[in-house]
Amino acid sequence: MSTTAGNTKAYADSSGSFKRRGPRFTDRIVANPTGEGEWPAEPGRYRLVVSLACPWAHRSVIVRRLMGLEDAISLGITDPLQDDRSWRFSLDEDAKDPVLGYTHLEQAYLARDPEDGTENGVSVPAIVDVASGQLVTNDYPQITIDLGQQWRAHQRAGAPDLYPEELREEIDGVNEGVFHDVNNGVYRAGFATKQARYEEAFTALFARLDALDERLENQRYLVGDHITEADIRLFTTLARFDAVYQSHFKCNRQKLAEFGALWAYARDLYQTPGFGDTVDFDHIKRHYYMVQTTINPTQIVPLGPEPSAWLTTHHREELGGSPFGPEGSAPTPLEHPLRPLGPIDM
Template sequence: MSTPTDAPVGNSPYADSSGSFRRQGPRFADRIVAEPDGEGQWPAEPGRYRLVVSLACPWAHRSLIVRRLMGLEDAISLAIVDPLQDDRSWRFTLDEDGVDPVLRYRYLEEAYLARDPDHGTENGVSVPALVEESTGLLVTNDYPQITIDLGIEWAKYQRLGAPTLYPEGLREEIDAVNEGVFHDVNNGVYKAGFATKQARYEEAYTALFARLDELDERLEGRRYLVGDHITEADIRLFTTLVRFDAVYHGHFKCNRQKLAEFTNLWPYARDLYQTPGFGDTVDFDHIKRHYHQVHTSINPTQIVPLGPEPSVWLEPHHREELGGSPFGADGTPPEPLDGPLRPLPPLDM
């Protein structure tokens, strides 16, 4: 995800002349695969690549969850950027001396420029990004494909008991669910939040809640969106849901109701949050600071709200009564994390 920084009040850098939000697609769509057989394909090799993410970004959060579910922590190293950005976008200011210890970069933009010297910040510097450690070259920022490939192409290096997130027999249904979720929910909250015309905002708002109502109904008698265990569809929806009440409800004006007021989506989201690999990769501090302090066109005071209370995510959900299992019949959970991924210093007073 690449987001606007320090935009003038009343103007969205991502809105077109009609007032509609427009998302840039991934420009670097190379793939890391088990057996490369053509241009734009890189070999899946442990220790070769570094995954760069923001804990604030829902698109990057997907890759963090999949890396953890697959047990690829030792195969692919992890870099976490500052949730705040400047005019060069994502930066490594959380690391000692503001330099990533592996890539030796101060800005993720440097990996983009190493790949394409003509690539400017105006073309987007987005996370997640996979970077070759030895050369510092950006390999791919193709966020939809990254998670699928982590689940399939890295099979040789995955942990025992890793789930199958994109099973062949369910791919058509998963793709159909993902298509609607992407346009109306994942991207829909941005369409509402960055719209600069009332009509465009209302269109996005209406489509968002129509889709959420449909998903709420779909989840009434089933634990997961597709099949009887977690798939790509659940991961892609979760990263928006977990940010909904903390950010999108107020900051992006998606305020018909809170996630916590949905009959089925709310316990479904809590079920996922309480599943290893999901809640332990969520950082509400990073999330709230990024949206409320970077999007100055929406929140010029940069005040970061204190709520909601994160402990509500740990309340019983009772979704296990619907059957199914998170990791499939033969799957197991990943090992617990040692602690928070990247704590932030206190907010300046």
């Protein structure tokens, strides 16, 4: 089984450090393709496959919802519990994705490259060309940027600009530190195989969280006065912190709920349409605690923490700014949960 939540293959090197391999397929879907490796942004052509457990895939779910692309790009959701072929569609009727007809996401990877399609693992998020059944891209950082920038002709009225040109340098700088020390940092702590490597990751993680906590004391969002890519990338790790990383990955100096500004910031985002309504704590906990048996061999899933804490008052609006910018608006409420109907194997 995979040892990570949704991203690419990972391993610990001889020093005991966790290493993550990058995405295998880095084609892009763009408004005006001009060459090899570029696909047209055509509504109805693609299916976005995710796991609700996976923080890397969760980013794309949030952006798709914020941009109002539900009718343009369909969504396939995998079982949080993998088998020896990785992500499977066992929550859907007949254990097959109703659009692709696949039982496993692996099939889209092999349709794209029968020889080496799964060389770097089978990861989510993955965008699949429906007609051919071939994987287009699993480049998780680029997917969200392109959903925000390249699909503008198909976005809802009031969709925010998550990657404004004048803020890109600052957003990229924030994202780089957050990726290394927080998004990937929790994995570097959790999957380290030597004490020194764990302590290095642990120290860097909490140093970064302390810096973010200080940064957010006097500003509502990480960059600028409305939500950007930076907030989305940080949020998906924060949403899993107390439920998983604090205990399961031994990131236990303190809980997210014991921070000041950072915890209020996380609650502010959670209560913003597109964020909390895409979080599934059941999928999250079942995946981490039941799949990662090298860390949790008993596969016991903890009952806490109480999710209602995410709905408590945060007062972040007092800092000014607005979630979607001065000309933006919230996406319409979800009519039903994201999760497909069906049992989860225990």
